[in-house]
Amino acid sequence: MSDVTTPPRALRRGLRSAAALLAAATLLGAGAAPSFAAPPGRLPVDAQPAGEQGMLATGGAEATALRTTLQGIVDTGSSAAVGEVRQDGRTVWRGRAGVADLATGTPVPEHARFRIGSVTKTFVATVLLQLSAERRIGLDDPIDRHLPGAVANGSAITVRQLLDHTSGLYNYTDAPGLDPQNESQYLDWLAGPRWQTYQPADLLALANRNAPYFPPGQGWHYSNTNYLLAGLLVEKVTGHPWQQEVDRRIIQPLGLRDTGMPGRSVRLPGPHAHGYVKLSTGPVDVTELNPSVMGAAGQGISGTADLNRFIAALLDGRLLRPAELAEMTRTTDAGPGRGYGLGLARFDTPCGVFWGHSGDLPGYSTMVAGTADGRRQLVLSHNPYDRSDPRAAKSAVTAFLTTAACGANPGH
Template sequence: MSRTRALGGRSAAALLAAFALLGTGTAASQAAPVPQGSAAETSTARTSAAQTSERTALQKSLQAFVDTGATAAVGEVRQDGRALWRGRAGVADLTTGEPVPAHARFRIGSVTKTFVATVVLQLAGERRLSLDDTVEHLLPGAVPNGGGITLRQLLNHSSGLVDYTDAPGIDPQTEEQWRTWLAGPRWHTYQPAELLALATARAPYFPPGQGWHYSNTNYLLAGMIIEKITGTTWQQEVDERVIQPLGLRDTTVPDVSPRVPGPHAHGYVKLSTGPVDITEFNPSVTSAAGRGISTAADLNRFVAALVGGELLEPAQLAEMERLTPGAPGGGYGMGLMRFDTPCGVFWGHTGGAPGYETAVAGSADGRRQFSLSVNPYDNTDADGGRRAFTTFLRTAACGPTG
C-alpha cells in the first residue's frame, strides 16, 4: 500500500493490479464437515491445528506492515459468519506507546463509495431514478456536457470527469505540500460546488464512456444526486438504508467533525522535523467519495451482507458487479472492485484518507470476508510494504497455503 497518498491511498489501478498478481488456482480454505466417532476427534484436532496455523500466519502478515514502516495495523477474517481471527499490531499513539485498541475505528476512505453506490442502486430498484439518467437530467447545469454523462458512468468511473483531488492543495504529496495543508486547508469546510469547480476547471480525461479513470468527482456527484432525489443528506440515506439495518454500531459518516470517535489508532505524516499527528481534519474534502469511519468487524459484516444479497435485489446486485471495460486488474463494477485470488473471486473496495489506508473484500460465495486498516508512516522500505500487502491479501483470502 502506498505511504504517500492522503485521500486516495494507493491508486485503484495499482491495488487492482496487486490483487491480480495473486493469480488463480487452489480452492478457498473452508470449514469441512466433521465426521462422527473417533474420526471426528481426529478431524477436529486437525481443524484446530489448521486454524491455529492460519491465525499465526495472519498475525505475522499483519506485523509485517509495522515492520516495514506503518505505525499500526488492524484486521479481521471471517469464515462462515464467524470471526476466524482478529489482529492488531503496532501502537495507537507514537508519543505514549499505547497499544492499538482491540476494536479500533479508522477512516475508511474510498470504501465509502461502496456504501454510496449501494444507496444509489437501491433508489434505482425503487424506480426513483435510472442508471441511464444523465447528470444534466438529475443535476441541471452541474457539469459541462452533463447531458452526455450517465449515472451509470459516474458509478463505474467511465465518465471521464477529472478527479478533484488532483487539484493543487487537496491531496498533499511532498513535505512542502503537507506543510501548506497543515497550515490551513486541513480545517477548511469544502462545499460540494467548490470541489466540483476544481474538477470542471480542467478538460475531461476522455469523452463519456470512452475509457476508465478512477475519479472521486464521480462520487461527489453521486452524493449530490442522492440528496436531490431524496431531499435528505447522502449521509442520512447511508445511515438509514445500510448502517442501521445491518447494526453497524461503530460505523459513521460525519459531516464536518474532525474527530475519529471511539477507540482508534492515530494517523501520522512523517516530515523532516518528525511525526505530525493528522488524525483530525475536516472531512468535508472527502465528500461522498471517502468520508466514512468504521471497524474491521463492521466492514466485514457490510461486505457479507452486500455480496450475499441482503441490501440489493438480484438485478441491482448484478448491475453493481458488471465489470467496466478498461478497468485494470480484476475489474471494477459500480463502487465495487473484483479481486481474482488463488482461491476464487472476491468483491470489495480499498480506500485511503490522511493517516489511514483500508481494504475489505468478501468471497463471491459469501463464505469468507476480510478487512484491513493500516496507518502508513515511513515509506523507506516501499518494496517491503508492497510485499506485506500482497502477503496479507493472499493469507486473508486463502489461508496460509493460498
C-alpha cells in the same frame, strides 16, 4: 495513504485511492517481506478468536500465518495494523499489531475505528442501486436530468458512468491546493485546507476548471468527482443528505455500531489508532482532519467487524436484489487483470474471486473484500508511516491479504 515517505505525492494518493485499489486488485501471493526497523515502541501482534469460541475455526497454521503477515505490515513501516477474517457468518480471526500512539506506545485498541476513505463509495453506490430498484432513478439516466448544469457535459454522462468511473470527469483531488508538490506545500495543507470546510459546489468547481480525461464511456479513470456527484444525486432524489440515507438504509438495519459518515467533524470518535505522515522534521499526527473535502467519495469511519458485516450483507443479497447486484458486479476494464463495477472492484486471488474496495486517506489505509457467495470476508486497516522500502511494504500488505483470503497455503 499508501506512501508517506514522499510527502509531495502523499495527499494526492490518499485522497484518490486508485493506486492502492488497483495494486490490490490481483492479491497475488508474495514472498516473505524483508524486516525493517519498526516504529518506536512497536508491540507484538495480539490476535484473538471471535467471541467466546475459544478456538480459531481456521486452524493453527492459518492463525500463525495471519499473525506473522500482520506483523510484517508494521515491520515494513506502518505504525499500526488491524485485521479480521470471517467465515460462514462468524469471525474466525481478529488481530492487531503496532501501537496506537507513537509518542506513548499505547497498544492498538481491540475494536479500533479508522477512516475508511474510498470504501465509502461502496456504501453510496449501494444506496443509488437501491433507489434504482425503487425506480426513483435510472442507471442510464443522464445526470443533467437530476442535477442540471452540475458539470459541463452532464447531458452525456450517465449515473452508471459515475459509479464505474467511465465518465471521464477530472478528479478534483488532483487540483492544485489539494495536491501538494513539495514539503512546503504539504505543510501549507496541514495548516490550512486540512481544517477547511468544503461545500460540494466548491469541489465541483475545481473539477469543472479542468478538461475531461476522455469523452463519457470512452475510457476508465478513477475520479472522486464521480462520487461527489453520486452523493448529490442521492440528495436530489430523496430530499435527504446522502449521509442520512446511508445511515437509514445500511448502517441502522445492519447494526453497524462503529460506522458513520462524519460530515465536517474533524474528530475520529471512539477507540482508534492515530494516523501519521512522515516529514523531514519527523511524524505529524493527521488523525484529525475535516472530511468534508472527501464528501461521498471517502469520508466514512468504521471498524473491522462492521465492514465485514457490510460486505457480507451486500454480497449475499440482503441489501440489493439479484438484478441490482448483477449490475454492481458487471465490471469495466480498469487495466490488465483489473475490473471495476459500480462502487465495487473485482479482486482475483489464488483461491478465487473476491469483491470489495480499498480506501486511503492521510495516515489510514483500508481494504475490505468478500466472496460472491457471502461465505468469507476479510478486512485490513493499517496506518502507513515510514516506508523506506515501498516495495517491501506493498509485499507485506499483499501477503496478509492473500493469507486472509486463501489461508496459510494459498496455492493449494
